[in-house]
Amino acid sequence: MASIGPTCSRRNWRYTVNPGEPYYTRAASHRPNAYCPERRSAACLVAPAESLLPYIPAPNRGANIFSTSAYNETLRDHKGAIRIDHVTRWGALAGYYFVDDYGLDNPYPTAQGGANVPGFNALVHGPRAACHCLPHQAPLAQLRVNEFHLGYMRTVNNVGQPVGGVGPSLASQGFINSSGQPSIAALEPRIEGIENVAFNDFTIGVGHHRSSAGQPIPMEWSDISPKGLG
Numbered sequence: 170m171a172s173i174g175p176t177c178s179r180r181n182w183r184y185t186v187n188p189g190e191p192y193y194t195r196a197a198s199h200r201p202n203a204y205c206p207e208r209r210s211a212a213c214l215v216a217p218a219e220s221l222l223p224y225i226p227a228p229n230r231g232a233n234i235f236s237t238s239a240y241n242e243t244l245r246d247h248k249g250a251i252r253i254d255h256v257t258r259w260g261a262l263a264g265y266y267f268v269d270d271y272g273l274d275n276p277y278p279t280a281q282g283g284a285n286v287p288g289f290n291a292l293v294h295g296p297r298a299a300c301h302c303l304p305h306q307a308p309l310a311q312l313r314v315n316e317f318h319l320g321y322m323r324t325v326n327n328v329g330q331p332v333g334g335v336g337p338s339l340a341s342q343g344f345i346n347s348s349g350q351p352s353i354a355a356l357e358p359r360i361e362g363i364e365n366v367a368f369n370d371f372t373i374g375v376g377h378h379r380s381s382a383g384q385p386i387p388m389e390w391s392d393i394s395p396k397g398l399g
Contacts, residue, residue: 216343240276260307281329283376335362
């Protein structure tokens with residue numbers, strides 16, 4: 170569910186926001202007397218504001234609240250395992266493999282700094298954890314057993330891959346300097362899109378993306394020789 174509360178509404182660049190209008194609150198107003206600056210004093214903000222305002226949903230519950238449950242969080246989760254045991258003249262040998270592969274389509278990826286309003290979903294794409302184990306047991310004497318375990322585990326995460334809002338360049342949204350050149354450089358051009366902007370109670374735009382991989386390599390050695398009493 171997406172839900173946003175009151176903030177300062179901007180209809181033009183010299184407009185006093187009055188009580189009862191969408192998202193009005195004197196405490197949240199970012200300018201004295203709850204008005205936005207005139208065009209000549211904020212020319213660099215006009216084009217970005219005009220580009221980004223359509224992405225702010227209009228209130229649908231009273232004058233100050235937007236709420237919806239129309240967008241689902243979709244999870245795909247596949248798990249599987251197999252084990253094979255075989256007794257040989259050299260002892261008992263086994264092989265075990267486990268894999269956990271899942272994906273998530275999150276309409277509100279706030280954990281990665283994404284939006285909490287519709288239109289900016291992100292994928293947790295292709296995370297996988299896989300474990301390989303190879304244990305071996307062999308008797309050494311009447312009261313002694315040698316046990317050997319070899320294991321390998323690897324995890325990969327690709328979290329917060331933006332989908333919604335990707336495509337429009339920052340320059341097309343009005344983020345340009347006086348020479349008409351882009352004033353913001355996209356660090357990841359492949360996910361360049363609607364600029365991420367945080368207001369008092371909600372966030373719009375494309376969030377962050379991160380990936381990680383890891384593989385622990387533990388080693389343990391023990392020698393246990395139990396003795397019976399009698």
